[in-house]
Amino acid sequence: MHRSFARRSLLGAAAAAGAAALVAPLGGAAHAAAPGGRWPTRFLLPAGFRPEGITIGHSPCAYFGSLANGDVYKASLATGQGRIISTGPGTDNPTVGLKIDRAERRLFLAGGWGRAIRVADARSGALQKNFTGLGAENSMVNDVILTPEAAWFTDSYRPQLYRLALDRSGAPAGVPVTVPLGGDWAQGPDFTANGIERTPDGRALLVVNTFLDGGTLMRVDPGTAVARAVDLGGLKIPRGDGLLLLGRTLYVVQQALNQIDVIRLNDAGTRGTAVARITDDSFRIPTTAAAWGERIYLPNARFDVEPAPDTEYDVVSVPRV
Template sequence: MQRFTQRSFARRSLLGAAAATGAAALLGPLGATAHAAGAGGRWPGSFRLPDGFAPEGIAIGHSPYAYFGSLANGAVYRASLATGEGRIIHEGLGDGHMTVGLKIDTAERRLFLSGGYSREIRVVDVRTGALLRHFTGLGADTTMVNDVVLTPGAAWFTDSYQPQLYRLALDRAGEPVGAPETVPLGGDWTQGPDFTANGIARTSDGRALLVVNTVADGGTLMRVDPATGTATAVDLGGLKIPNGDGLLLLGRTLYVVQQVNNQVDVVRLNAAGTRGTAVARITDPRFRIPTTAAAWGDRIYLPNARFDTEPTPTTDYDVVAIDQV
């Protein structure tokens, strides 16, 4: 089993940095380019996270609070979007037990956490921070449980080094049922020799999953049939996402966070998620390698992971808010 360090994240991110300029050239001009200086209003347009926290994932539910996972020790930090103030609600399991992606359920009772290289899935009580369920030993030695999306009947997790997803069944109350099931990926799925799958979302019609594939066709989006694992490449009209990380789907508008590019590409999808058109590219001078995105009101919040910086206990991290397109 690989032992996680943020250096490993920085390494695979910087491997893609050399391709970033070429990727932008391949993309060509989009329908619009947005340079977001921060959303208006009285709520802060950015706020600090604890020094040394090393954030990656973000989750926001129905209430104006954001939850962030730590790559350093798996802790979860809860922040008020109204004030920017927050606190650690889950201490994590320590070194080697990171939290990469995370999602909150609709009842705002549980957080579902991806354990990265520790090959874990954890479920945490939102109110108390207590560890409710803990699944270990997923996949292979090289497995990295990366991102997660919740559907009415399951929580789905990506594996960045194996061509498979993990399905954790949920009952009507959102309670996990049994152990995670491995769903092999087939069809158009291309597994690279290194990091491949990243962010995951659900199509607008609810019938399929969308998964970032950083390798296939120079980086693209895959539509995955949850019943079979069959993947079909989504026609993005020439848009390449070799550094695609978190996905945020609002209606039929998909926000693709391209971390080391310091940009968010905005795509208008059809309901089935089979094709899309790039409509905007969001850049912001405050971006410091953002990784994931979540929405509240007319804003989108992104944690800066700073993968180009060697993490220390005093490294500063923050969250920035941008306007929705």
């Protein structure tokens, strides 16, 4: 049975009305966020592409995964122009989350409900590894984060992560291992785990749990897989999707709410304080975020419309807090 990807994003959600490029400090007044530089702050993706994930390395280029067929699109941030660099496996085999390694040699791709993890050459797009048959029938390999030792992937429908060990060069070493989540992790009856990041000190993982206590950020010990709720001072992230950590500042994309919650974490990632909320008229259900310079780039997934071959999709950017 094929799932609608919109279903995993919009269960009971009503998209919030967009504000005009506002960065609102919590407890203070909002101010207009000025666009930076001459580079485009918005550019189009191919019609019908159905983006979800984004990754940016040390070069001013962004990579996007397609929910439609698993293609990977590379775009210049300076011009907004791009091309398909990697052809996906086809229908029902998407690319959801993706990350480029520090050497900008490899792309690690989460294969969604195709239950796959793929590794592609970041320059040519050639497929290097394809691990299939992960999890169980209802598994969905959603998002990915890279550490020096491993690539970690979330499974949105089962209480587990996947760990793909990396050798000293950053290449996959072996096959993905299923890591059951323990501690305070609570699995909902439907979609649960979403975005994944590292803590500021790099010693643990941060994972969105959209079910627990109305939407919770969880800190996961990578050695034991014990999960504990991060104290966010009452902030809920029911539509939390992509996570972006810059220093100790965590950007949480709340896609169906058309907002980014900005959180200041302690080094261990056990506590955080909400410091700002970013909204923008250009948000059309953004899902994930990546940074270049002083701007945050987000693909608009448009989960509120029925996808068609001619549906318009775009990428927008807002200033960093």
